[in-house]
Amino acid sequence: MWLFALLNFCSMKVLEKPQIGKAMKDYYNPKYPCTEDLKRKAQKRMPKFAYDYLISGCMEDTSVRKNEQQIDSVELRSQLLKPYNDCDLSVELFGHKYSAPFGIAPVGLQGLMWPKAPEILAKAAMEKNIPYILSTVSSSSLERIAEVSEGHAWYQVYNPSDAGIRKDLLNRVKSAGYKVLVVTVDVPTFGYRPRDIRNGLSMPPKMSLSNILQMLAKPNWLIETAIAGKPEMETLKPYMPKNMPMDQLASFMNKTVMGPVDLEGLKHIRDFWQGPLIVKGLISEQDVLDAIKLGADGVVISNHGGRQLDAGESPVLTTQSLSAKYKDQIKIFMDSGIQNGTNIASALASGAEFTFLGRTFVYGVGALGKYGGYHTINALTMQLTQIMKQLRCEKVADLPNYLVRN
Template sequence: MSPSNHPPAGPVLADRLRREAISVPALRLMARRALPRAVFDFSDGGAEDEYTLRRNEAAFGRYAFLPRPLDGAPVRDQSLRLFGMDLSMPVMIGPTGLAGLFWPGAETLAVRAANNAGTAYCASHGSVCTLEDIAATGAPNRLMQVFVYRDRGFTRELTERAAQAGYKALVLTLDNQLHGKRDRDLRNGFTIPPRFGLADTLAMATKLPWLLRMGRELPTLTFGNYRREGQPSDIRTLAARMHDMFDPAMTWADVDELRRVWKGPLILKGVLHPAEAAEAVARGMDGVIVSNHGGRQLDHAVSSIEALPGVVHAVDGRIPVLLDGGVRRGTDVVKALALGATACFIARPYLWALSVGGEAGVAHVLELFRDEIDRAMGLLGVTSLRQLTPEVLAPVPSLGAAA
């Protein structure tokens, strides 16, 4: 079903979002109730023991705010210009494969919600629809995710398609060349598309809205960007083929080649080491994203917010530094910006919102972040993002009891 055939949020859904979806953690609980367990865990889980997954969120607690309310902040401005895009807020939607598993037409609905909110959307290589379908929405602020494949010709093909479709920037993801071991998916026997055992089927009575929405979509679900004329395009075949396409032998020479092919802003995603960030600047990258793939790849990797100061220092203001991983509150965004990030991406929060409200859910979660950032700025006594510096933070070695 095309997104245009989905009706806008009615008063019942809008009222429910206002009453229940008061925060990202609340949206997560709503998504857990709405989705089959295997589908929810696919979005919620991380690699192995999920140490990095948990630390991504918890490490924001290492920083406390030092407000100066007498500086006065009657009006706060969250706007910024980034990679040729004018954004109304420092939160963008990051790339997430198989978003169409959570709501029909997910990618096109999400890019539309991002556009209406005045922010940007990064299309995943593993989107259910094609990158051209996403571009056809007319939303201008779009980025495209690519990888270095064993078939370098396919890397170039996706890059050229992104250029032809008018994507503003290319995001080369570095940390998915070997697939992480995700224990929750293994325990659930998660497959693409999902197969449900007897217990899952019996439990499905509580997931009827999802089943009714997705029932006609699941048999035709696929990876739109990987379809080839005259070749099998079912998702199981494509998933098996994709597993072997990523090349763990990639090097900086591949990055240099992509830099020659792509003429627009080129951003490296998955940078945690300061030396790699410095090398990215030296090789002409236009930005880096501090990211550990949401804790879904290498467990026990450093958290994104812990890695951020070292990367910012190495880059030394020469290119923008962005962050994803563990961002659950507007205060997390404010802390990241105070430590030198230019903006943040969200992934799981938008999938949870999508699961309970489609396009209206995505619009809602972006407004949650906007409101929480605005409130934090006002209480800190700052009026613009430029005033978010390390001086508004105090490091705390551990969290004590709440007052």
Template sequence: MKNVACIADLHRLASRKVPRAFFDYVCAGSYEEETLRANIDDLRKVKLRQRVLVDMSGRDLSTTILGEKVPLPIALAPVALTGLQHGNGEILAAQAANDAGIPYTLSTMSICSIEQVAEATGKPFWFQLYMMRDRSFIAELIGRARAANCSALVLTVDLQVLGQRHCDVRNGLSVPPEFRLGNILNMATKPAWLLSVLKSKSRTFGNLAGHVKGMEDVKSLAQWTATQFDQGLSWDDIAWVKSQWPGKLILKGILDVQDARLAVKSGADAIVVSNHGGRQLDGAASSISILPDIVDAVGSEIEIMFDGGIRTGMDVMRALALGAKSCLVGRPYAWGVGAGGKAGAAKAIDILAKELDVTLALCGYKRVADINREAVAVATSAMKVTAPAHC
């Protein structure tokens, strides 16, 4: 990972190493990508308050996530098809997260299965669940997560219908998938990637293959999954999930104060303020613009995590200053996996940690636990951030 200085470097490196269709899959937002861009742009509009002549020695980036002490206020978010960024991509990302001491979240739509990740890591991880109409399959899937000693269940609540990503349609990553000559030729130009995938433990949806009768290949599994997203999913179903899952429950995809209050009533342990990385409702508000209102409404009642647009350690600082307890990071580590496997994922985590450390110091804080809205100098008017009284 020489000459990699920032997440943008990992993005560029991955773009050269990963076949176009799979690289685009991670990068894309839905429709015109307004929300994808807003996630990034609105974070950058939050200007931090620089302090000087403050004792910056002995800094501490540690915090707690779901009651567990971690060295960084970061968890790796679920990213589907990480195993097609690099062979065994989910395992490599989980191992990098373990080495850093932070949580890793495995997607339902992963290439490596729950069992493969558990065997290769030997440590607990989080499992992200998409609710499907086949409740017997979902009950089995949750049971497999329990058997693998997963430490939290992350229920995605904003995917009852699938937002269209135009580049996926153009690249043939539709339902059913189209194996186009252009994609095959492009893969042939990536021999290192091809070798890693050929040597991987799985090359299909590992959590589905062998568990859905008659659905063994990528094409049939993709078709089955597309018919299974439960459009009838409602708050009443949270109780059923809790009956199947006795551990910590995180609801991912909360972007409205009323929904945040309902999440508290549901008995969830935490929520993730998120718009699915701009991959669902295009034209939705950015995650960071909604975060302060949700924090003000329910921050004293439930743990609040943040997801959407993080590309730097400064972005992590911005989210923490506006009230998040921790941040989920997706695309940066996925680009790291594509750029260099486990080493690339580790580099992404290291970059974010070092940038956060410097930012913490220059904002005049010693501990992540002390960050508050006084760290914000300027924010968009929609965020309703109150300036410090002594400013």
């Protein structure tokens, strides 16, 4: 059992200071102009077990590295002598015009990596007008994030095997005012992640002396966690038996909350949910065809950030192929391996209509606390703007015209 009782001695709060004279939503810290800077700072501020959970891939991290290598290998070609006005980063999705073509992907246990991370990111996303997707296994409740985001967040769900829980959970999502539902289908089993196993973050979680010392060595994280309280899966608490032994958590999750999401399971959700429905985690053409037949409004081409299948294919080349065939039948989004503005441009040039980043935003919050969401959004926006101006590309939808095709 987590020994967060040791946090009770903490009573003061340490915060990073925003730039003087800057509104919160315009916050940008020039000490951290790129994702690697945020990553290094976050590593210094997070306990090792939390940082390891964030960066972990499956098995040997082969898929994580491949995601990064393949998207980094995408080349774009400028068209320098064409007439040019300016670039417009906005994208319209489901009747809403977003300010940029990227959003915040669902990340489980965000509050473990940095206290109040879901609230920090959801608020920043709302104020900067980009989508934030709340994970079912996040450390904030769906009702709380609906309030913080003023109804602008999206909600990510698995396929609850328990029909009663599925109905109640989806009713809560609807009642809270979420407009877009994202169904994750690429977690038919828990990923085999060696770092988490060594750190005791496999199911069930446990606390070792080493982990306690790691917490004590990170005073900012420790103080903020003492104030925020022990991170728990707040959305799922109503469905968990009281005083459930931790060694039963994995079984509970498998049997009730994270059942396999085959086509039949998706049909139940599609029949219930009348708003925009996105299927997240597809990589094969047949799955995309099935999603189209189902009546899904969008798909996220993804390999779960390399966290589930180490021998799995990277999504960027798949996105190029699937977009060429099906972009007129369904909205095609992409995540996995996207870390910075260049990667966003490369994914969009590869045919994605919109992109999502997970780890980059958690690095931002880990590095800069409550200012991290704003800084990260602003940095990515600046990076993408520079790229589009260099290409002399005026609209996001035109980026595929600048892709160097092999």
